[in-house]
Amino acid sequence: MDIFFQQITNGLLLGSIYALVALGYTMVYGILGLINFAHGDIVMVGALVALSVMMALGASLPGVAVLLIAAGAAMVVCVVLGLFVERAAYRPLRRAPRLAPLITAIGVSILIQYSAALIWGKQYISMPELVKPAKIVIGGVQITSTQAFIFVLALSIMAALLWFVKTSRMGRAMRATEQNPDVAGLMGVDTTRVIAFTFALGAAIGAIAGVMVVLYYGQGHYFMGFMLGLKAFTAAVLGGIGNIPGAMLGGMLLGLIESLAAGYIGDITGGLFGSNYRDVFAFLVLVLVLMLRPSGLMGVRSGDRA
């Protein structure tokens, strides 16, 4: 039974990171109807920027301070990158047929990946040890203090985002723009700015998720955004793309499914498949959702669109 609870814990932890990345996909989709395939790569840039800062600062400062500076730098770079991508690649295509921005998004994704390969190289970059995480054992389940920190921070960011979208003026403008951009304009909302803000917000959250991935796996790589992005996209679809709480739920569920499947697939198949098949499950989920419930668990019924 211990392994069961251990896998649940791992799943929730991984799921909270998926959820943060999925938010970037879902917010942009909600407001523009665009799947920003470059989002996973923006997360990757956040991770690599953070790694560079960590290595540059090394042991010159206390570990926690280095971590904060690294995360701050990642956020700044990702927000600038996100705004630039929106301005340069997507805004000129706002009135174009839907296929054009979609293909552009794939192009931007490849462009960011190979720019990153030029800057950081193609090898894995390992994280220097900044803080020695303490091991925490609760009822047979083992986690590190870093992992606990990641989980609590991810949940706090999600709660803050929900609160922001629900109550703030900008949050209301985001929802209004999502539901009817023309009428939002009639209310005085500068929808171009709201869209740019949405990209920036998604990128900032993505940057934090990137740093979390580095903390979790202890390394980064120019191609890491690809698989992470696809899984987060799956999570967003699972929850209902365009739906913010849906992305959170979808991320958590996907993390759980993946962890449990990876933990038990060896036993179930008599050792034929190992936990290295874990990636298969995310896409199995994607296929099933698209077949059985394309609007996702919390998806918007398209009927009430005016």
Added chain:
Amino acid sequence: MLEVKGLRVAYGGITAVKGIDLIVRAGELVTLIGANGAGKTTTLKALSGLLRPAAGSVHYNGQDITGKPAFELVRLGIALAPEGRGVFPRLTVEENLEMGAYVREGKGNHRDHGSKTAIAADCERAYTTFPRLAERRKQLAGTLSGGEQQMLAISRALMCQPKLLLLDEPSMGLAPIVVQTIFATIRAVAREGVTLLLIEQNARLALQTCDRGYVMESGTITLSGEAKALLNDEQVRHAYLGE
């Protein structure tokens, strides 16, 4: 207050408005009537900044506002209650009203008319005018009936405290009793000093309500004058009043 000269608007390759002149003076209640497809809605979309005119000019209080986007025009005091409801379906009634006050909450406006209490007071006013909305304030606007959505659309347009209110077909698809309420509200708004430009297919009701009228036919204005005179005009009676 509003001066339109030679306005042309092309819409998906078709020129829907073919050079019209139109004047609305401060405090007036003006209507633009005409059949379906005459170009009324296109005109209003161009005046409110949703469509860019292909030619012509629009002046508002002497300022050239031709081609300005909608979100800037609201700041100048021009509001549009769009045709076919146009409420935000997945915001509550209350949130829809708050969206109407969006420009008031802007920077430096947090006192006086932009404060939370002033906005809440205006919401209450809307609820007093339309008690149906008060009953449904926490309900998603998409679940309202057509009449309720129209009440909400008009109330919401008033939330920005416009100087010029553009109304697109406020009676469309509504039961006669609801139309009565809506037009009573329009008259009340006009009495408060808001200038109105109203588009209607119900020509009789529009001309009875307004001071002046324009008649639009396939993209051009064919007649204009005092509303009373138009009501008695042979051509108008025949074409639009069914007599």
